[in-house]
Amino acid sequence: MQAGKMTPFIKTGAIWAFVVLELIFFSVAGEFLSLSDKPFMDLDNMLLLLKQSAPIGIIAMGMTIIMINGNIDLSVGAIFALAAVILLDSMSWAIFAGLGDWVIPVSWALALLTGVVLGAVNGLIVWKTGVDAFIVTLGSMLGFRGLVFMYNGENPTSELNWTLVDFAEAQFLGLHTATWFLAAVTLVIWYVMTRTVHGRNAYAIGNNREAAVNAGIRVGPHMMINFMIIGFLAALSAVVFYSESGSVNPNDGQLYELWVITAVVLGGTKLTGGAGSIIGTLGGVLAIQLLRKGLGHIGADTETVNLVIGLILIAVLFLDRQLNLKGKEELKT
């Protein structure tokens, strides 16, 4: 019994230990290797790190629910891009011309709605056809990306609204707007997963779908809601990011699904479903961002980041399996 309680704790702890390790490593190595005089643990640098974690982090929270459910969503990068295009394009639509700056909340709502609708499409197909979520979202990853390109060809969609940029660049209590969004999303999803029936059901379905059905949980609608949540979060991530940058390329968000899944798996969520935590995912997101920033800080090529992250992902998978095998052996004896 104790092993069962301890293992998740060790796993959530492990990713945070890794985060601390990275901080120490890059601080020390930075002393010798960095070209700049600034220490790695500089307050501004850390605040920037949190801000840069937001786009991946916000989506990763949704992916955690999806993966605890035993599903996966490969289309988040495409949803991110389409929501961004809608956000920036809708600001210059003629029907909103008279709104002035009130166009901002309208465009935000439209972008978020896009995300929810695309998520609902994924969820509905998974529910009604019974096709595996991997295939469904693999397909919609192509399809949604196609919609992005059909919208505006290969041209970037741009719209700079200074009120919006000021809002996105603002710092409240020291933290950037994007960081606040990440914090809020983390808090809300954490609450949902640990304190509500919906969260409990998510774990139950991921653990044993048959048993969940027998216990009277309506699996289909539950999964569809989760796909709508991740669609919403992918759009929210786009809203936060592009409010500041003001220009989106049709290829933006490509490979986001890989970064997000890497973060979630690093955070200890099982691909098979039934296990995982939001706090762990937050650790995974920070670990990846630290690695990206840290490698740059010590003067490594940005190219090595991909190499290192890929290998770390595999190493974590290996360690995780060893831990699990050990746990099982302990239970047997």
Added chain:
Amino acid sequence: MATLSKQDIGKILARQGILIAFAFFIIGFTLANGRFLSPDNVMGVIRSSAILGVMALGVTFVVISGNLDLSVGSMMSFSTIVVLDLHDKIGPALAIPAMFAMTLCLGAFIGFLVGYLKLNSLIVTLGMLSAIHGLTLTYSGGKNMDIADKDGTWFDVFGQGTALGIPVPILMFLALAALLGIILAKTPFGRKVYAVGGNGTAATFSGIKRARTVFLCYLMSAGCVATAGLIQASRSLGSQNTVGQGLELEVLAAVILGGASLLGGSGTIFKTVIGVLILGFIQNGLLLVGLQFYVQFVVTWIIIILAVWLDIAAKRGKLWSNIA
């Protein structure tokens, strides 16, 4: 002869649905544009599908053995860049085997992780997608790779040459398809691949070395990727670092379209070739009738979902899922 019941007809429709839909596509496109079925166009489509097709052949083995390979795209970039780089350094005759050896090493590494260490293939190959991409960029320093003397080399024969009036990429694709088709359908190894993917535990109990079979599947996939990289490099004689990016998903789409189940244990080389051709012809057909290039993504999406849906609907005997 027994008469067909309504249910049987339904099953046949669902099983062969993809071929029937394909036939309708062809007829529709031909009516819309007479050039669609001209020999030139057909040859062009197969030729441009060859790279994707060669990769799909290897991935078919991996998928039948019950695993996934998402790393083929970045692995193809790697082999393309490596062979182009070595071409100028040690000459094409040595560059090709060296590139094959390096790519096979990557395949062996993945095969070791998935086969012998029994790690989840989705995550391993996802990690390798990123890792190999990093490796390629480190190797090339992020720069594009070009052959210095493009006119004075015989290296372009694999991508641009013709033999007996047929482009070499097509010949390579078909030859490889025939070879791998025979290996998969007619040899003990092929049967082992099906057994491991169909029911791994049962296969192990009947004395099949599961780890080794999976390992060999990844090795074959890497070999196919190296061949695809060779064709790509030879065709363009220069390349970006990201030439194969995203191809892993198109390859997987072709394999799934051919009817291989992601759960493993089913699929054939012939069906994969059909899947590759369907993707190629639809892409070409949509362009010929004057639609935007990007419409094909949306159409591919719909076709993949429909194909898989019909397949599992036929298996469960019901159109809609049993999910409450």
